[in-house]
Structure formats: structure tokens, C-alpha cells
Amino acid sequence: xxxxxxxxxxxxxxxxxxxxxxxxxxxxxxxxxxxxxxxxxxxxxxxxxxxxxxxxxxxxxxxxxxxxxxxxxxxxxxxxxxxxxxxxxxxxxxxxxxxxxxxxxxxxxxxxxxxxxxxxxxxxxxxxxxxxxxxxxxxxxxxxxxxxxxxxxxxxxxxxxxxxxxxxxxxxxxx
Numbered sequence: 001x002x003x004x005x006x007x008x009x010x011x012x013x014x015x016x017x018x019x020x021x022x023x024x025x026x027x028x029x030x031x032x033x034x035x036x037x038x039x040x041x042x043x044x045x046x047x048x049x050x051x052x053x054x055x056x057x058x059x060x061x062x063x064x065x066x067x068x069x070x071x072x073x074x075x076x077x078x079x080x081x082x083x084x085x086x087x088x089x090x091x092x093x094x095x096x097x098x099x100x101x102x103x104x105x106x107x108x109x110x111x112x113x114x115x116x117x118x119x120x121x122x123x124x125x126x127x128x129x130x131x132x133x134x135x136x137x138x139x140x141x142x143x144x145x146x147x148x149x150x151x152x153x154x155x156x157x158x159x160x161x162x163x164x165x166x167x168x169x170x171x172x173x174x175x
Contacts, residue, residue, distance in 0.1 A: 013026050113131075
């Protein structure tokens with residue numbers, strides 16, 4: 001069954017001389033991405049294909065999280081993910097190759113939250129409540145579908161889980 005992982009980039013510094021596109025991860029963000037990668041490494045839905053925004057903080061998040069996986073997935077820097085809205089992200093997913101059943105998108109808010117909430121239909125009620133409230137840095141929604149990527153639509157996905165930095169480490173805060 002097709003499984004989609006929607007990962008918002010980890011916590012970034014607030015300023016870069018290169019502008020918003022060049023903001024790097026803060027030390028806390030590096031730790032978040034590494035922890036998320038270790039969590040993902042144990043799961044049966046680890047991605048086989050990753051689309052990541054080419055912004056520095058998203059590339060760094062993907063690098064750190066994917067380093068923990070036993071098998072490195074194919075990765076594509078998707079220029080359209082920088083400042084993408086839900087419609088843009090959904091179009092990218094719908095065009096994904098059908099031979100990759102486990103897809104990960106690493107992007108930015110508000111688009112990541114919008115597309116996760118748009119696609120999530122059935123699934124874990126507690127995860128739905130958390131997802132509807134906030135999509136903090138390094139949040140990760142995992143959805144499963146009974147249709148092809150090209151057929152995705154509103155509420156077609158089952159929300160398997162929704163992970164935030166705080167749910168992986170009690171000393172973290174979700175922001």
C-alpha cells in the first residue's frame with residue numbers, strides 16, 4: 001500500500017546572510033532530525049524515494065534523518081517545494097512514480113500542515129487531534145493509501161501516526 005511521510009524541516013536559525021533560503025539548522029534542529037531518523041529507521045514504512053525542498057534547512061534535515069536508515073532512498077531536490085502550498089505539494093505527490101510505494105516529502109509550513117490535514121481521513125483519532133492543532137518544526141505525519149499516487153484526494157489517506165519532537169523526547173518543545 002502506498003505510504004506517504006510528510007516531514008517539516010527541523011528547527012533552523014532565524015537569520016542567514018543568504019536570506020531565508022540559506023538558513024541552516026540550529027543545533028537543536030540537528031538533534032531533532034537525527035532523532036527523527038533513528039525513529040524512522042525502525043519502521044516498516046521507511047521511504048524508498050524522497051523529494052526535498054532545496055532550501056538549506058530542508059536539505060540538512062533530510063541528510064541527517066536519512067543517514068540513520070539502513071538503506072538510503074533515492075532523493076530528488078524539488079525546487080517547487082520551497083514556499084509550496086498544499087496544491088503544489090499534492091501535484092508533486094500525484095506525479096510520483098508508482099513503483100515507489102513509500103514516499104517522503106521534506107518541506108515547509110504552512111504547505112506541509114495543509115496537505116497533511118487535506119489527505120488525512122481515517123486513522124488514529126489522537127493523532128488527528130494533534131495534527132489539527134499544530135505542525136511544528138520536524139513534525140512528521142505518516143499516511144497510508146488504498147489508491148495510486150495519481151488518485152490522491154481529500155481524506156483518502158489513513159493517518160498511521162503523527163510524530164513531533166516533543167513526542168520523541170520529553171525535554172523538547174514543539175515550535
